[in-house]
Amino acid sequence: MSSAGPAPVREGLWRRLTASMNDPVLRALVTSTAVSRVGRGVFLTVTVLFFTQILGLGAGEAALVLAVSSACGVVASLVGGWLSDRRSARRIAFACEALGGLLLAGYAFAGDFLSALILASLSGFFDSVGHSARSAIIARGLAPERRVHARAVLRTVTNLSIALGSGIAAIALALGTAPAYRVVILAAGLLCAIGSIPLLRLPSGVDAPARSTTALRTDTGSINTVAQAERSDWRRRSPWRDPRYLLLTVLSAVFGMQFGVAELGVPLWITQETEAPTVIVSVLLVLNTALVVLFQVRASRGTHDIRVAGRVTMIAGWLMAGACFIYALAAGLPTWAAIAVLVLGMVAHTFAEILSQAGAWGLSFELADPVRAGAYQGVFGMGFSLGALASPMVVNATALTYGLAGWGMLALIFLLAAAGIMLIARRAASVAPPAAV
Known part of the structure; x- marks a missing residue:
C-alpha cells in the first residue's frame, strides 16, 4: 500500500508528456x-x-x-x-x-x-x-x-x-x-x-491533399465542369463564409485579452496602485508558468467534445471575472495583504487561462472545415493577434484609468465573451450529428 501511493504524483506530468512522444x-x-x-x-x-x-x-x-x-x-x-x-x-x-x-x-x-x-x-x-x-x-x-x-x-x-x-x-x-x-x-x-x-x-x-488545379478545356474552349465545380466548392468552404466560425474567432480574441491583463495590467497596477514590492511581478510570472506546466494537459482532457469546450470556457469566464475583482482589491491594502490577494488573483487568472485555451483549441479544430484546415486556423490565429494588439489599449482604458470600476468593466467583457462562446458551442452541439459531438 505504501509503495503504490506516491507513484501517480511522481510520474504524472512526466508520464503524460513522454506518452505523447509515441506519435x-x-x-x-x-x-x-x-x-x-x-x-x-x-x-x-x-x-x-x-x-x-x-x-x-x-x-x-x-x-x-x-x-x-x-x-x-x-x-x-x-x-x-x-x-x-x-x-x-x-x-x-x-x-x-x-x-x-x-x-x-x-x-x-x-x-x-x-x-x-x-x-x-x-x-x-x-x-x-x-x-x-x-x-x-x-x-x-x-x-x-x-x-x-x-x-x-x-x-x-x-x-x-x-x-x-x-x-x-x-x-x-x-x-x-x-x-x-x-x-x-x-x-x-x-x-x-x-x-x-x-x-x-x-x-x-x-500536408494538404493534392488538388486538381488544371482546368481541362473542350474543343470549344469551355472549362471542364469537374474542375469548375471543385473550385466553386473550395471557395464555398472559405472560413470567411462561415459566420459561426468568424464569431467564435472574434469572441476568442476578446477573451484572449487576458494575456494583456497579465503582461501589462497587473504589473502596472502593482507598481502604481498597491503597496506590494515590484519583485512580486516576477513571483506571479513564475507561479503562472508553474501552474500551466502542471495542469494544462490534465485540464484539456475531453475538450475535443464541443459541449465540454463550451462549458470549460464559461468556467474560465467566471474565474477571469473573479480575478479582475481580486486584483482590484489589492489597492490600498498593507503589503502582506496585497501580496496574498495578488497571488490569489493570479491563481484564478491562470486557471482561467488554462481552461479558456483548452476550450478555444477544441472549438477552433472541431468547428473548422477539415478541407480548409489551414485557412481556418489562419483566421483563428489572426483573431488572437488582433486581441493582443487591442489588449494594451483596452486594459489602459479600463482598469488602469478607472480602478475598481475599470476592473469591473474588464470582468464584464470576459464574462460576455465566454458566454457567447458557450452559446456557440451549445448551438453547434445541438445541430451536429452524434459522431461529431
Whole structure:
C-alpha cells in the first residue's frame, strides 16, 4: 500500500508528456518546440531592455517596434493558413521558422531604431506564418481526440523552455553590457533556427491533399465542369463564409485579452496602485508558468467534445471575472495583504487561462472545415493577434484609468465573451450529428 501511493504524483506530468512522444507528428513538434522556445524565452526577457538600454531607443520607439511586429503577425497568420492549404505545410513551417530565427539573431547586429523595426517586423511575420502552418499540421496530422491534447503538451513544453530561456537571459541582465546582450541574442536566434530542423521529419500526411488545379478545356474552349465545380466548392468552404466560425474567432480574441491583463495590467497596477514590492511581478510570472506546466494537459482532457469546450470556457469566464475583482482589491491594502490577494488573483487568472485555451483549441479544430484546415486556423490565429494588439489599449482604458470600476468593466467583457462562446458551442452541439459531438 505504501509503495503504490506516491507513484501517480511522481510520474504524472512526466508520464503524460513522454506518452505523447509515441506519435511521430507530436514527437517532431515537441522536439522543435523544446529547442526553439528556449530562444524565445531569451527574447521575451531581454528584448525591451536591449532596445532601451543598449540601442538607446525611447519607450515610445520600443513600443512602436513591438506593435508593428504584432501587426505583421496579424497579416502573416492569414498568409500562413492560405499557403498551408496549397503547399506543403511542413516545408512552410520549417522554412519560415528557420528564417525567423536567423532574423532574430540579426538583432545582435542592430544599431538603431530603423534596423530594429525591420528585423522585428520580418521576424514577426515569418514566425506567424510558421505558427499557422503548425496549426494546420496539428489539424491534419492528428486524430480529432488528440489535437487538443497535442496543443496542451506543446504549451507545457513551451512554458518549460521559456523558463529555461529566461534563466539564460539572466546572464546578459547580470552583466549588463552590450557585448553580453548581443552574444546572448545571437545564440537565442540560432536556437530558434535550429529548432525548425525536426519539422523536416514530419510525415507527408500533414500536408494538404493534392488538388486538381488544371482546368481541362473542350474543343470549344469551355472549362471542364469537374474542375469548375471543385473550385466553386473550395471557395464555398472559405472560413470567411462561415459566420459561426468568424464569431467564435472574434469572441476568442476578446477573451484572449487576458494575456494583456497579465503582461501589462497587473504589473502596472502593482507598481502604481498597491503597496506590494515590484519583485512580486516576477513571483506571479513564475507561479503562472508553474501552474500551466502542471495542469494544462490534465485540464484539456475531453475538450475535443464541443459541449465540454463550451462549458470549460464559461468556467474560465467566471474565474477571469473573479480575478479582475481580486486584483482590484489589492489597492490600498498593507503589503502582506496585497501580496496574498495578488497571488490569489493570479491563481484564478491562470486557471482561467488554462481552461479558456483548452476550450478555444477544441472549438477552433472541431468547428473548422477539415478541407480548409489551414485557412481556418489562419483566421483563428489572426483573431488572437488582433486581441493582443487591442489588449494594451483596452486594459489602459479600463482598469488602469478607472480602478475598481475599470476592473469591473474588464470582468464584464470576459464574462460576455465566454458566454457567447458557450452559446456557440451549445448551438453547434445541438445541430451536429452524434459522431461529431
